Amino acid sequence: MARSQHVDEIEQVLGGGQTGRDSFVSESWRRCVELYGMDPTRHEPAHIVTEAELRDHRMQAERMIGAARTSMQALFRQVAGQNYVLLLTDAQGVCVDFFGDDMFIDELRKSGLYLGANWSENLAGTCGVGACIVTQEPVTIHQDDHFDNAHTTLSCTAAPIFDSLGALAAVLDISLLRSPSLKRSQNLAMSLVTNAVRRVEMANLMAESRRDWVLRLSDSPEFLDVDPETAIRLDGSGRILGYTRGARRLFPEGGPIIGRRVDEALGLSVDDLPNLMRDRRTEERVIEMRDGGALFGHAIAPQAPRTALRPPRQGGPIDGLSGNDPVMARLQAQAGKLAPTQVPLLITGETGTGKTKLARAIHMVGRSRGFLALDCAGLTVERLDEACRDLSGPTTLLLRRIEELEERVAVALTSVLDGQSDLRPISTSCLNVGTLDLPRTLIHRLAGAVLHLPPLRQRQDLGWLLERLLRRRAPDEIRLSPSARATLLGRDWPGNLRELEQVLDVAIALCDGDVIDQPDLPPPLEMSPDMGEAEEPLEQVMEACGWNMSRAARRLGVNRSTVLRRLRRAGLRSPA
Numbered sequence: 199m200a201r202s203q204h205v206d207e208i209e210q211v212l213g214g215g216q217t218g219r220d221s222f223v224s225e226s227w228r229r230c231v232e233l234y235g236m237d238p239t240r241h242e243p244a245h246i247v248t249e250a251e252l253r254d255h256r257m258q259a260e261r262m263i264g265a266a267r268t269s270m271q272a273l274f275r276q277v278a279g280q281n282y283v284l285l286l287t288d289a290q291g292v293c294v295d296f297f298g299d300d301m302f303i304d305e306l307r308k309s310g311l312y313l314g315a316n317w318s319e320n321l322a323g324t325c326g327v328g329a330c331i332v333t334q335e336p337v338t339i340h341q342d343d344h345f346d347n348a349h350t351t352l353s354c355t356a357a358p359i360f361d362s363l364g365a366l367a368a369v370l371d372i373s374l375l376r377s378p379s380l381k382r383s384q385n386l387a388m389s390l391v392t393n394a395v396r397r398v399e400m401a402n403l404m405a406e407s408r409r410d411w412v413l414r415l416s417d418s419p420e421f422l423d424v425d426p427e428t429a430i431r432l433d434g435s436g437r438i439l440g441y442t443r444g445a446r447r448l449f450p451e452g453g454p455i456i457g458r459r460v461d462e463a464l465g466l467s468v469d470d471l472p473n474l475m476r477d478r479r480t481e482e483r484v485i486e487m488r489d490g491g492a493l494f495g496h497a498i499a500p501q502a503p504r505t506a507l508r509p510p511r512q513g514g515p516i517d518g519l520s521g522n523d524p525v526m527a528r529l530q531a532q533a534g535k536l537a538p539t540q541v542p543l544l545i546t547g548e549t550g551t552g553k554t555k556l557a558r559a560i561h562m563v564g565r566s567r568g569f570l571a572l573d574c575a576g577l578t579v580e581r582l583d584e585a586c587r588d589l590s591g592p593t594t595l596l597l598r599r600i601e602e603l604e605e606r607v608a609v610a611l612t613s614v615l616d617g618q619s620d621l622r623p624i625s626t627s628c629l630n631v632g633t634l635d636l637p638r639t640l641i642h643r644l645a646g647a648v649l650h651l652p653p654l655r656q657r658q659d660l661g662w663l664l665e666r667l668l669r670r671r672a673p674d675e676i677r678l679s680p681s682a683r684a685t686l687l688g689r690d691w692p693g694n695l696r697e698l699e700q701v702l703d704v705a706i707a708l709c710d711g712d713v714i715d716q717p718d719l720p721p722p723l724e725m726s727p728d729m730g731e732a733e734e735p736l737e738q739v740m741e742a743c744g745w746n747m748s749r750a751a752r753r754l755g756v757n758r759s760t761v762l763r764r765l766r767r768a769g770l771r772s773p774a
């Protein structure tokens with residue numbers, strides 16, 4: 199388009215005419231004339247700040263430059279050989295970082311596609327960075343979308359980068375000195391730059407969240423751990439301390455996000471975060487959204503060491519484990535005091551009583567940065583060595599079902615613990631410490647203190663648990679009828695909290711309307727006499743099972759070879 203045509207079109211738009219330009223372009227033209235007093239015939243060189251000013255701008259933007267570096271490098275590699283230039287500007291529009299081809303450096307510098315160029319709209323007229331700062335949205339300003347006649351060969355696609363409090367912090371711009379005439383030729387550039395911005399915001403949030411929980415969210419399980427769409431940073435009571443821009447979709451009604459509770463948008467509380475850590479399968483980490491949708495979640499525990507021997511926070515993860523049960527209250531008080539120490543802990547209790555949950559809660563309150571969870575069933579020496587090889591700094595080692603440890607692995611574990619003083623083991627077992635068939639040397643390294651969780655049938659807070667678990671699973675309207683409630687309160691719960699959760703899940707699925715009635719409750723599992731508590735002495739178990747190895751294995755919840763090994767170790771033989 200000839201220069202005069204460009205000027206004519208601007209004047210036409212100023213007069214209220216429609217010329218087919220994107221509305222954000224026409225609005226920017228209007229601002230250029232009416233707000234900044236620019237002349238449509240202007241042809242001005244790029245505005246470059248002084249060296250000293252650039253130093254200041256770069257210093258102020260230092261953190262964002264660091265957070266953006268990796269994404270910019272990756273983006274630059276993606277567009278290699280296509281003459282694209284990448285600019286990172288601060289929120290004032292000054293270019294504080296740059297990636298471009300050295301071959302064109304003089305031309306880039308002259309056009310303002312270089313460090314120190316100031317692309318704010320009131321100086322440069324309609325341009326990618328300037329329009330992006332004003333609209334706070336991604337934009338492409340293509341060729342004669344630019345107001346200033348000096349820039350009408352450029353094509354600039356820019357996306358805003360927000361800090362974790364939701365304020366505009368920077369702009370990432372991808373530009374071409376010369377481009378095809380069609381604006382849609384830049385659609386791919388737009389998608390590349392918006393993806394890069396998402397990763398920059400994520401890197402920025404992660405860098406400042408070492409002391410808090412981060413919950414990363416994704417629509418699909420495949421991208422959850424590698425390239426999630428958004429993330430929120432949470433304090434110990436589940437309030438949002440920071441977020442990446444994508445998290446706005448959690449609160450479609452708008453308004454400020456900082457300080458909101460996560461359970462306003464998602465069907466989870468901060469106590470559930472340990473269940474969303476990376477050691478769980480991605481497909482299992484589903485989070486219900488309050489609006490009926492679902493997302494996949496990846497929770498990252500606080501990384502930085504906490505101040506030593508700090509008492510657990512009020513309303514923290516350990517406090518949330520029970521209602522008004524005196525045995526649990528005592529246990530939680532002990533757990534809270536032991537959590538910030540390095541004392542190795544053994545948590546015992548029947549299956550499903552919440553041993554793993556308590557272990558994770560202790561880790562959250564403790565001082566360890568790292569967290570490694572290992573299932574002892576089927577654990578090999580190689581897997582143990584591999585998992586513990588690259589650990590650095592204080593780390594919680596959660597060993598689930600320690601009674602399943604094979605002898606060879608038990609020996610290897612003893613050496614691992616001896617060799618890594620930063621490892622704090624927290625083990626769980628369905629057996630009491632006295633019946634654990636493990637080398638004494640190892641038991642002393644694992645059971646500095648023992649915390650025993652009561653079975654659900656002995657807890658006095660079953661009513662509280664019913665309400666809490668129901669509220670976490672179902673919208674507010676769903677409630678239990680008095681008879682359904684009485685039935686649940688009267689059950690034995692051999693599967694403890696896990697069984698309770700499953701019964702509620704089934705009842706919620708089966709109930710019509712918003713009342714769970716007695717017929718909606720699945721009947722209690724028929725427990726065979728073989729599946730009682732697995733805490734009796736081995737000889738008693740064997741006798742009860744008629745010295746049948748398979749039955750004894752089922753009753754103890756272990757495999758046959760473990761029973762055989764225990765019998766040998768205890769010097770027991772069938773009387774027959």
Ligand SMILES: Nc1ncnc2c1ncn2[C@@H]1O[C@H](COP(=O)(O)OP(=O)(O)OP(=O)(O)O)[C@@H](O)[C@H]1O
Pocket residue numbers: 473518519520547548549550551552553554555556598626627628667695696699
């Ligand atoms: N205090 C609690 N409040 C609510 N839910 C709980 C509580 N403790 C545990 N749960 C839930 O009960 C289920 C079983 O808990 P967990 O896995 O910690 O039990 P466990 O004792 O380690 O079981 P197992 O010995 O069979 O591995 C989990 O889904 C957990 O989220």
